[in-house]
Amino acid sequence: MSALPASDGTGCDPVAAPSLPGAAKGQSAPIFGNDAASIRDLGDGVACFEIHTKMNSLRPEVLDVLEFAVDRGGRAFDALVIGNDDPRAFSVGGNFPVMLGMLERGDFAAFEAFTRRGQALLLRMKYAPFPVVAAAHGFTLGGGCELMLHADAIVAHADLKAGLPEVKVGLIPAWGGCTQVLLRAQTEPHGARGPAAALASAFRTIFGGTMTGSAREAQAAGLLRASDRVVADRDRLLGEAKRRAQDLLADGYAAPPRARIDAAGRSGMLGVVNTIRGEHAAGRLSAADLAMAEELAFLLSGGGEAVPRPRGEDEMMALECETLMRLVSRPGALDRMRHMLATGKPLAN
Amino acid sequence: MKQAYVAGYVRTPFTFARKGALAQVRPEDLGAHVIRNLLARTGVDGAEIEDVVWGCAFPEGEQGLNIGRVVGMLAGLPETTAGATVNRWCGSSIQAVQMAAGMLAMNAGEAFIAGGTESMSRVPMMGFNTLPYPSWDTQAVEDYINVGLTAERVARQFGLTREQQDRFAFASHSKARAAQLDGRLAQEIAPFDVDGTDVALDGCVRDTTLQKLGELKTAFLEGGTVTAGSSSPMTDGATAVLVCSEEFAVRNGLTPLARVASFAVSGCAPGIMGMGPVESSRKALARAGITMDDIDIVEMNEAFAAQAEACRRELSIPEEKLNVDGGAIALGHPLGATGTRLVGKAATLLKREKGRWGLATQCIGGGMGIAMVLEAA
Structure with a gap:
């Protein structure tokens, strides 16, 4: 592995970032980044992508640094760990005020572009020629959860609080979250069998919008794979993730x-x-939730084709984006987001 | 043409799906259990059985792989005894009895085991992969598979109030509890051992009150009338009857319970599938050359109180002749196994109550009815 480069004019400059805990402590050094995220050298050819926004939320500047890392992985470093030493969160996902701001300004194009940018980046990361391991812990929600879902391997802290809560604000996970949950439901050894069963399983996880209370629950919800590892000691998380990345390299990744x-x-x-129409008829689901559920079912079905054909992840992501844009354009959509931002509680409108 | 006789009946206890005592038991084991017990009770040599004709409403997963063949093999029947799975949803195992009777009439065998299994714990209602026909609209799909809403529709169309449904449900539980307490139900049950504990009692029967039933929320329609209390519960269980010719019964020293006198199926609008028994029963009665006035015993499945009471009224079934030991609202409704319980029960009751004619009938999702008339042997 060559030494990690400093800034090359892409907008990611060397920054002073907090030290990393556990096994990586003492080996980590900030290499490049900005005030939102940075890349550190964990030694032995392994780099660490670390976010340092509030609760590690994902705003455009975070994507700048991740794009930088994805572009240089395999040359500047051999493997990438995504993690941090924040005691609370791996990442709480897309920066909500930033995203709501785009919509409130009526800049739907910027919102869509941000969505498509995240999708393209995460898919590129998934198929990058170097291993990516997520060291997931604490709140791993929304876009943060989607970031985790696109890693080759996950090493999760036992107290992982993961989930895709987008439905609570009337949205759907659109950075590949729907696609990856569906894929896991289809391919995991203990996953649902058959396309309709996988659809139903993914629908339950996404429409439930619940946050898991542990890594075990995340496995049951289809967010972690059977091959993902769980560690009980938070201080060992990054070290284990680094070791997992090295194992993947040793196995000829x-x-x-x-x-x-x-x-x-x-x-x-x-x-x-x-x-879900039955749930609506019984009075357990509002009309707005029913409409969103029908959109989600349409998306997860691959677009409602009478004679379905296998879909690529890029096609599914395109459906995610189209669905998301329809949802944010619905009457009352912004009210749901504003209410959540103001109260922390979902609005049943 | 040979006549078919019901010469033995046994079932497992029926218990709540997912939370009941049989929830962890594989459906094949439930089926094999009743076959073994039926042979033990009748003393019939398994080698004499031509075929196992087995009902199952959702024959996939653990209920797949032609469960009719699997249960026979697990029960220890010789390899020479065949096995088939029958699917007419809730009517599967009445259909299994009729298929056995039909084969017998065609001189295609002398003795059959007809029955059914459903573990609604292990294979969910509508199965693991619900894939309705893609050109159907959502209303057509709803009518076809959302049976709770069909019950609401029947209640509206036939003027069944919430209180009338609750009274029907209360009567079902009261009759079943009385039959349970004085051992009438135990006679038909083969207790099932679960981890060293004998499960001998039906688990869905409740000591309930009209008031408690009246306090339940509606289950399928906001502002509707159908509750979990006036619906049959998701249930695990298996049932079996011996269907044989008169000659076979004589040769094996059996005392038949009843003769299969007639059979009918019918269709109706899927959206009111609960009314299926009306036309099928009328056809079966006519084919037997009798009327409802001649009937002494009616075993009609209680998928929902609304449809069962509506059918009772349409068919002018006297209350005292209907489901005298309780019905599916109290006993449970393991879909593909229920039909044989109705046939076996009606045949048994004809003997016990010294009646001559019995009717077993039920509604079927998708808009069908099925009925069999039995004559005491």
Whole structure:
């Protein structure tokens, strides 16, 4: 591995960042970054992507640094760990005020561009020619959870609080979250069998919008794979993640083959829609939630085709983005987001 | 043409799906258990059985792989005894009895085991992969598979109030509890050992009150009338009857319970599938050459109080002749196993109550009815 470079004029400059805990402590050195995120050298050819915004939320400057790392991985370093020493959060996801601000200004194009940028970046990271390991801990929510889902491997702290709570503000996970949860439901050894079962399983996880109370619950929810590791000692998390990255390298890491989604099509969508319409009829689901659930079912079915065909992740992500843009354009959509920002509670409008 | 006789009946206890005592038991084991016990009770040599005709509403997962063949093999039947799975959703195992009777009439065998298994704990209602036909609209799909809403529709269309449904449900529990307490139900049950504990009692029967039933929230429609209390519960269980010719019964020293006198299926609008028994029962009665006035015993499945009471009224079934030991609201409804319980129970009751004619009937999702008339042997 060559030495990690300093800034090369991409807007990511060397910064003084907090030290890393555990096994990596003493080996970490900030290499480049900005005030939102940085890349550190963990030694032995392993770099660490660390966010340092409030609660490690994801704003455009964070993506700048991750793009920088994805572009240089395999040359400037051999493997990447995503982690931090924040006691509370791996990442709480997209910076909500920033995203709401775009929509309140009526700049839907900027919102869509930010969505597509995140999608492209995470998919590029997933298929990068070097291993990426997420050291997930604490709050790992929304876009933070999607960041984790695109890693080759996850080493999770036992108290992981992971989830995709976007539905609580009337949105859906659109940085590949829907796609990756569906893919896990289809491919995990103990996952659901058959396209409709996988659709139903992914729908439950995403529409539930719940935050897991532990790594075990995250496995049950289909967010962690059977191959992902769980560590009880928070101080050992980054060290274990680094070791996992080294193991992947030692095993001759190659980027994974492109995944295909066995879309359930309109038929599978109808099965899920029937269930949620039943919930609506029984008074357990509002009309707004029903509409969102139907959008989600349509998306997870691969677009509701009568004769479904396998879908690529890029196609599914395009559907995610289209669905998200329809949802944010619905009447009352911004009210839900504003209410959550103001009160921390979902608005049932 | 040979006549078919019901010459033995046994079932497992019926228990709540997911939380009941049989929730961890594989459906094949439930099925094999009742076959073994049926042979033990009748003393029939398994080698004499031509075929195992087995009902199952959702034959996939643990209930897949032609469970009709699997349960026979697990029960210790010889390899020479065949096995088939029958799917007519809730009507699967009445259909299994009819298929056995039909084969018998065609001289395609002398003795059959007909029955069914459903573990709603281990294979969910609608299965693991619900894939309705893609060109159906959401209303058509709802009518076809959302049976709770069909019950609401029947209640509205036939004027069944919430209180009338609750009274029906209360009567079902009261009859079942009385039958449980004085051992009438135990006669048909083969206790099932779960980790060293004998499960011998039906687990869904409640010592409830009209007031408690009246306090339940509606289950399927906000502002509706159908509750979990006036619906049959998700249930695990298996049932089996011996269907044989008169000659076979004589040769094996069996005392048949009843003769299969007639059979009918019918269709109706899927959105009011609960009314299926009306037309199928009328057809079966006509084929037997009798009327409802001649019937002494009716075993009609209680998928929902709304549809069962509406059918009772439409068919003019006297209350005292209907489900005398309780119905599915109290006993449970393991979909593919229920039909054989109705046939076996009706046949048993004809003997016990010294009646001549019995009717077993039930509604079927998707808009169908099924009915079998039995004559005491």
